[in-house]
Structures are given as C-alpha cells and as structure tokens.
Amino acid sequence: MRAAVFHGPGDVRVEEVPKPELTEPTDALVRVTHTAICGSDLWFYNGDSDREQGSRVGHEPMGIVEEVGEDVRRVEPGDRVFAPFVISCGQCEFCRKGLHTSCVNGDSWSGENGGAQGEYVRTPHADGTLVRVPDRYADDEDALESVLPLTDVMGTGHHAAVSAGVEPGSTCVVVGDGAVGLCGVLAARRLGARRIVAVGHHEDRLALADEFGATDTVLGGEGDEVEQVLDVTDGGADHVMECVGAASSMDTAVSVCRPGGTVGYVGVPHGVDAAGLELYDFFGDNVTLRGGVAPVRAYAEELLADVLGGTLDPAPIFTKTVDLDGVPEGYRAMADREALKVLVTL
Template sequence: MRATLIYGAGDIRIGEVPDPSLQKPTDALVRVLRACICGSDLWPYASKPTTPDGDRIGHEFLGVVEEVGAEVAGFKRGDVVVAPFVWSDGTCDFCREGLQTSCRHGGLWAQGGVDGGQGEAVRVPQAEGTLVKLPAGEDHALLPSLLTLSDVFPTGYHCARTAGVSDRTTVTVIGDGAVGLSAVLSAKRLGARRIILMGRHKDRTDLGREFGATDVVTERGEEGAEKVRELTRGDGTHAVLECVGLEQALDTAFAVVRAGGTISRVGAPQYEKISFGFPGFFRNITLTGGAAPARAYIEELLPDILDGTIQPGRVFDRTVALDQVPDGYRAMADREALKVLIQP
C-alpha cells in the first residue's frame, strides 16, 4: 500500500510500504477514509535528521474496519471508526482513570513497527480499547469534524479541562493554530465568561471569534501580555491555555495568568527548562496539561458534533489526496494552510 514517509527535514514522500495484516488477536485492520497533518508533525518536518529509509508518520485518522482479530469485541467489518493519537488497551489502571496516553500496553502510531495514520490503511493494536465506532457512513458530511476527535479537538479540550475552565473563568488562549482554535471552542463549551485569543493571523482569529473568542490580541511577547493585562484590570486571566509549545509562549502564559490561576499547556514542548521560580511560586500559579488522552473525551464530545452544536472540523482549510501530502506539509509549514485534511 501507499503511505507517507519522512526522510528528514522538509523531505516528505509517498512510498510503497508492506500491506498491513493482523499480527495479534487484539489487532484490527482499518482502511483510512480521512487523515490529517498535525501541528506536531511540523516539528520533525522542521528538524528531523536525514533518514535514508524514511520513517512512517501521521497519527490522526478515521476509517473503515476491514478485519478484526479474534479477541476484538464490539467491532465488525464495515464499521466507521476514529482512532485517538495514542493506542491503548482500555483496561489497565491508567486507561480506567482516563489517562490512556500512559496505557501500560499502549503506544504511538508510526513507531516500533506500528503503521502511521497518513496512509491507505493501518493495523490498529489493542483495537478494542483504541477505536471508537462512529454512527456515520463512509461519505458522511461530518467526517472532517469527526476526524478532529482523533487529536486536535480533544487536545484543545484537555487544555481547557485541565485548566479548570468553567463559567466563573476568564481565559487567555495563546496560539491561533488548530489546537488554539480548538481550545477556544472548548473553553466556550465549558462556559468561560471571557476568552482572549492571542494570535496574529486574521483569518484564524476570525474563526476564533466564531468559535467563541471575545477578544483578540495580535501583539506578541511582553507587548501582547501587556494588552491582556489591560483587558483584565492588570490581573490577567484565571486560566491560560498555552497551545504553541515554545518557551516564549510559556513565558507569555506566566505574564498573563492571574494570581492563583492555572496555565495548561498542550503544545508539545520544544524546550527542556522553563522559568518557574519564586515569582510564579509566590503567586500560586499552577502548571498543568500535557499530552491529551484523546480517547477519554471522544464519547463526551461526539454528540455535540453529530447534532451540529460544534463544528471543530472548520479548522481544516485544505484537502489533499495522498499524492499531495508533501505539498500539504509545505503549506502548513508556510502558514498557507491552517490544517490539512488528507483523503487517501
């Protein structure tokens, strides 16, 4: 079959890889209907060392079950399913607690002999724990919004939830990428009474306003932080949703969070150390968040997507076939596209 491979920074190609087949009775085979490119795929796209054989890539997909192993209950050929960006058994203590990203028998796509999501098909390990059946046909109009359940929307939602967003909360969202916009949508869903979006791409912040942002701050760094403080009596907001992953974004988060408030980060950190010494300590700032256990949120978020209450799929502003995936990466890296949908 054909799948996306990364050979190094800026070098994405479509190549032939072995057809997936069931290896364990807990596996399922899924033909991919929709996949997409994640903001986190842009980190290896920017910096991965040259890899002569190419590595698989992609961790967001939705598809049709083709075959299930003997130990996979609840799924049959023809089911439309979505897969979260970490596969997990669904039964260990971490899974039961809703932290499937730390599953004792789980793992990541495109690693250790597991397929990536940006291809024609995927062998799904621990399929019963991993997959969620969707009440949708192969040509459902909502497939793009349903696909966001694999990563980007639950990631924004995890950010808002771990930050404790409620109807008593003021919120700053840092970053107008697809995760930031998903965080806006999530904060709105949780009732946040004010949502300040920090971003400088007008088309994106416009979508952010439609998703629920009450204010947009286009300035960055200390200048942007000053604007947020001006909007909040000098205090900052109760919750700050850091959706970038760069140290500067986290510094901004500390500069706009109200005393006693919470910063949640869901942008994969591109740093090792952070500045969090006495000032943040004295102000009782909490830093939380992390890799979203998307699997934990899918059932909760699904109904609102199916009934049209929320449309997280609006973050997709370009659709490509598998052959065009390399250009899709380029377009996202150049900020020409917000988020690219793949229709293999």
C-alpha cells in the same frame, strides 16, 4: 499499499510499502479514508526533531474496519471508526484513570502499524483504541470532517481547557492560534466560559477564533501582548491555556494568569527546560501548572456526541484538502504557513 514516508527534513514521499496484517487476536485492520497533517509533524519535517529516515508518518486516522482479530468485541468489519493519536488498551491502571497516553500497553501509529498517512493501519488493542461512529453518519462527509479533529487537536484543546479549570461564567485566555489553540477556544466556549481571550500572531487565525467564540483577540507583534491581555481582562485571568509549547508562550501564559490561577498546558515543550522556565513566577503568585500530553481517548465519546448533535464543529480548522498523492504538498503548505491544518482524503 501506499503511504507517506519521511526521508529527511523537507522530504516526505508517498511510496509503496508493505500492507500491515493482523498479528494479535486483539488487532483490527482499518482502511483509512480520512487523515490529517498535524503541526507536530512539522517538527521532523522542518528538522527540529529527530526521526528515523524511511519511517512512515501520520497519527490521526479515520476509516472503515476491514478485519478484526478473534478477541475483538467492540467493532466489526464494515464499521466506521476513528482513533486517537496514541494507541491504548483501555484496561490498565492508567486507562481506567482516563490517562490513556500513559497506557502500559500503549503504542504509536508509525512503524509496522502502517503509518496513519497511508491506505491502511493495524490497530493494536482495537477495543481500547477505536471509537465507532454511528452508522447513520458513516457516509456523511460533513459530519466526518467535523469528527476527524477528535483524533488529536480537538481533544487536545479540550484537555487544555479542562486542565486550566475553565468553568461556566469564567474568564480564560488561550495562548496560541494554531489548530490546538483554536480548538481550545471551542472547548472553552463548550465549557461555558463567559470571556475568552485568544492570543496569536496571525490575523486570519484570530478571525477564526472569533468565529469559534472568542470574545476578544490579541495580535502579537502589535505592542506588548501581555499588557494588552491584562488591559482587556482587567488584570488577567484565573484560567489560562498554553497551546504552543515555546518558552515565550509559557512566559505569556504565566504573566497573564491571576494569583491563585491555573495554567493548563498542552503545547509540547519545544526549547523549554527547567532552566528556562521561570518557576518563581508560579511560586510567587501560587499559580498552578497542570496538563501535559492530552489523553484524547478519555474525551472521545463526549466530544463525539456534541459534534454529531451539532453543537461543536471544529472542521473549519482544515483550510486545505489533499489526496494521498498531495501529502507532500500539504506538508509544504503547512510549513510555509499557507495552511492552518491539512485534511487528507483517500
């Protein structure tokens, strides 16, 4: 089969690799029809994080089940499915708590599983990991493009909103205008926020935030963004969503959070450590910090119902579509900020 393979910073190639096979009775083999390139994929692509050269890449698969192990009960060949970015068993202590990203039997999509930016993936713990799309939507391309973000960014944006405590009638601030931040705007609207302030550095992305339900937008680089947010919100917000992961974005988040409020963070810490985090800002105003890597499997069914019901549509985050051969170009376009998020169709 063919799959995207990492060969070093700026070098992703589509190559022939061994097709994965079932190895456990709880496995399923899925033929990938849709996947995506994630902002977190740019870390290794840009040389900002280490990754083994020759490894397969991608973690947002959707496709058709082709084969299942003898112990798989929830899906069968022919089913349309999607999978979160982390494999989970669905049965351990942490999965039962809704913390699937801490699954004691968890796994990733790289290595021998196939890499999700490729033609096939082997899914360990298929019953715990795969989410079935109802048959009537199995070939509805518009619906499928709206469902695909549930593999990662929509569930992650939702986790930011939940962690920040967003509730009906509340005011919230979303720091970050990447795909996760924009999905955070959607999530805040879905949870009933009355006021949603989106903070970012790209006019086109903030325009999309406006379409997604932001009531106000603040463009960084045009004056002090903290002061702008404080002015717009009349002193800050009780619910702040940090969707970037940089020290500067965390500083912005805590600076615009009202005393006693909560910062929900899902931006993977990048260049942030305990020494670089001003804990006194949290301590002095009794600001709570909640969040972490998003257990998107815990949110999959409820978000899927809203997508298929027509009340939630994250598909506009895809601003470029490529086929499998176009994956290297997709990486380049995202790295050069020519695309927000790239959809890959096989």
